[in-house]
Amino acid sequence: MRKFFDPNLAGANLKDRLLACLGALLGIGLTSVISAAFVHPHGAFLLIAAPMGAAAVLVFAVPASPLAQPWPVIGGNTVSALVGVAVRMLVPAPELAAPLAVGAAILVMSLTRSLHPPAGAVALTAIVSGPAVLDAGFAFVLIPIGVNSVILTLCGVLFHRFSGHSYPHRVAGIAPAPINAALQAEDLDKALADLGETLDVSREDLDLLFGRVEYHARHRRKGSTGGFPTGRAA
Incomplete structure (x- = not known):
């Protein structure tokens, strides 16, 4: 049964998951309490937006993820709210507005x-929440989305x-010179291009990870416990 409780993310452990639970509890709790001072007159449901629960998972459970950093949390939520409200005003049919809003939000966030x-x-x-968001208009971008995002961050x-x-995540311990001079930063770029996939990890963290792999491989081969640099220069 133990395997069912093993984290499904590389590098995660039970302590980190328990800390993530505590962080989300405190983060969403404080966001709700503080946001209460900004309740929009169009409805109490605007106290806190449901997507903040998903944002809390990223911020507290995977704080090293590029998708969980302060600018994506605040900027991504805000520009997506702007897109959602604008699409709702321009496209009255929700079955058409919904895919347009999400697709356009991904484009704007990428840019x-x-x-x-x-x-x-x-x-x-912004599309499916009923008339309250439409009545609020672009105020929805500030309250609750902007306020929630800033407080949670x-x-x-x-x-x-x-x-x-x-958090914000910083890559530490990069060595001033590569452990293995045969491996260069351009090799990492080419390997990423070969995969053809977008990975939820920064290029700098990958570089550091590969440096640690080299470090442990050398220790295993030499049977040594001495010190090596902790990464490669990007």
Whole structure:
């Protein structure tokens, strides 16, 4: 039965998952409480947007993900809200507006380097949430989306000062010279191009990871416990 409780993310452990639970509890709790001061007159449901639950999973469970960084959380949610409201105003048929809003939100987030998966739900929320969002208009972008996103991000920054993880994520320990001079940064770029997939990890973290793989492989071959640099220069 133990395998059912093993994390399904590389590098994760039970401690990190428990910390993620605590972080999400505190983050969503504080976001709800503080946002209460900004409740929109068009409806109490606008106190906190449902996509913030998905954003909390990223911020607190995978804080190293490029998709969980402050700009994607705040910028991605905000521009997607703008797109969603604009599409709703221009396209009255929800069955057409819904796919247009999500597709356009992905495009705008990609162009602004703010790709954030929960923001797709923000754009969709603007379409399917009933007349209250339409009545609120672009105020929906600020309240609750903008306010929620800023508070949740600040909670993430504060929480991860004590969690043992950096947030905003910073790649540390890169060595000034490569461990294996035969491997160059351009080799990593070509390998990524070969895969033809978008990976939820930064190029810098991959470079550091491969450096650690080299480090442990050398120790295994030499039977040594001495120190090696912790990464390769990008």
